Structure formats: C-alpha cells, structure tokens
Amino acid sequence: MTDAPAKTGLEGVAQAAKDAGASGERGLPPVWLWNPPHCGEIDIRIRKDGVWFHEGTPIGREALVRLFSTVLRLDPDGYHLVTPVEKMKITVEDAPFIATRVDRDGEALVFQTNVGDTVVAGPDNAIRVEIDPETGEPRPYVHVRRGLEALIVRPVFYELVELATPKDGVWGVTSNGAFFPVAPPGSAPA
Incomplete structure (x- = not known):
C-alpha cells in the first residue's frame, strides 16, 4: 500500500x-x-x-x-x-486582518478580528497609529501574532479615542500596563 x-x-x-x-x-x-x-x-x-x-x-x-x-x-x-x-x-494590500471589536476587560483592551483571533493589547501586542501623509487620516493597527497586524476599523478606533487619556502631552490608551498613543504628540494638555 x-x-x-x-x-x-x-x-x-x-x-x-x-x-x-x-x-x-x-x-x-x-x-x-x-x-x-x-x-x-x-x-x-x-x-x-x-x-x-x-x-x-x-x-x-x-x-x-x-x-x-x-x-x-x-x-x-x-x-x-x-x-x-x-x-x-x-x-x-495593508494588514492581513481587521480588528472589528474592542472591549475593556479590567485593565486590558481585548480586540476581536475578522478571522476569529482574540488579541489582548499590551507589551507583546502593541497598538500603533500611522498618519496618512496625504490625507492626514489615522491608520490604527494592533499586533495580532508574530508580526501580523490587524487594521482597526474606524468605529473601533473611535471607541479607543473615547477611552483615551492624556499623558505627557499625548492622548492615548493603556492596556496591560502599556500606554499607546492614539493621537500625535502635542495633542493633549501636558
């Protein structure tokens, strides 16, 4: 055989x-x-x-x-x-995944992706925001695993902005002890 x-x-x-x-x-x-x-x-x-x-x-x-x-x-x-x-x-074309939801779970921000991943933002899974040089619009991402990221959809990004607090002149969110800017430096009171 x-x-x-x-x-x-x-x-x-x-x-x-x-x-x-x-x-x-x-x-x-x-x-x-x-x-x-x-x-x-x-x-x-x-x-x-x-x-x-x-x-x-x-x-x-x-x-x-x-x-x-x-x-x-x-x-x-x-x-x-x-x-x-x-x-x-x-x-x-951009990021392989899309972050379609975020929930606050204690001190953590927990994202859901379009492919079924659950990602807890923190030191190992950073949130980052790029600014489009032509339009000035933010392009937010969260690290999912081993270099793969999810683009955070606009409604979810708006939720992050609502959760943001100022730190050292920058608006950002904290998850698992890590601070992630969601707006450019100088956007918040020092």
Missing part, C-alpha cells in the same frame, strides 16, 4: 491547516517552525478591507478564510501561506 501524494497549492494549504487544527479548538499551527521550500506565488490577495480573494474572486466561505489565516506568516520578503511542505507568497 502506498501513501497518497501530498496535495499542493490551495488544496494543500487548506489540508495542512485542517490537519494542524484537528484538535477542534482554534489552535495555531507552528508556522514559524516550518521551513519548506518556496514554491512561488499563489493568486491570493487580501484587500485592505480584509476581504480575501483567490484568482480575482472573493473567498465566500468564512471558515476557509479563517483556516488560511492560521497558516499565514510574514517573512522579510512578504506574506506567505506556509505548510510543512510548501511556502507560497500572497499579496496583502
């Missing part, structure tokens, strides 16, 4: 993610430990609004997007879907 050949491409990524999460809970495969050969690019694009596309068509199955998100890795040369046997580069 011979083993079935390993699946490759999109099918292989889906199977590897399923196998890694077979315990029934949202376990994350150890993609940082896998060092497979680079197999090129796959036509997957994550649009800046968080919608995932394959070959120009939105991936409509939320479970499949969540599955792929578990094998996403950021390497120095970009974003990749990684399995134990292959690594395929994908396109990410």
Whole structure:
C-alpha cells in the first residue's frame, strides 16, 4: 500500500491547516517552525478591507478564510501561506486582518478580528497609529501574532479615542500596563 501524494497549492494549504487544527479548538499551527521550500506565488490577495480573494474572486466561505489565516506568516520578503511542505507568497494590500471589536476587560483592551483571533493589547501586542501623509487620516493597527497586524476599523478606533487619556502631552490608551498613543504628540494638555 502506498501513501497518497501530498496535495499542493490551495488544496494543500487548506489540508495542512485542517490537519494542524484537528484538535477542534482554534489552535495555531507552528508556522514559524516550518521551513519548506518556496514554491512561488499563489493568486491570493487580501484587500485592505480584509476581504480575501483567490484568482480575482472573493473567498465566500468564512471558515476557509479563517483556516488560511492560521497558516499565514510574514517573512522579510512578504506574506506567505506556509505548510510543512510548501511556502507560497500572497499579496496583502495593508494588514492581513481587521480588528472589528474592542472591549475593556479590567485593565486590558481585548480586540476581536475578522478571522476569529482574540488579541489582548499590551507589551507583546502593541497598538500603533500611522498618519496618512496625504490625507492626514489615522491608520490604527494592533499586533495580532508574530508580526501580523490587524487594521482597526474606524468605529473601533473611535471607541479607543473615547477611552483615551492624556499623558505627557499625548492622548492615548493603556492596556496591560502599556500606554499607546492614539493621537500625535502635542495633542493633549501636558
């Protein structure tokens, strides 16, 4: 009896993610430990609004997007879907995830993402705000895991702004003992 050949491409990524999460809970495969050969690019694009596309068509199955998100890795040369046997580069327009909710839990800010991650902001998961040089609009992010970030949607950012307090002339929020500016320096009373 011979083993079935390993699946490759999109099918292989889906199977590897399923196998890694077979315990029934949202376990994350150890993609940082896998060092497979680079197999090129796959036509997957994550649009800046968080919608995932394959070959120009939105991936409509939320479970499949969540599955792929578990094998996403950021390497120095970009974003990749990684399995134990292959690594395929994908396109990410901004951040790979979207922070769709924030809740205050004691001294912590707890974010929910569009792919089912729960992230507690703090020293290991920083909140950062970039200012668009052309429009002056803020682009807020929260670190999710191993260099992967979630863009914080505007209504959630407004909630953060409402929670902000001044510190050293900057408006910001505190979570797990860490202070994160949400406005430019000089925006708050000293």
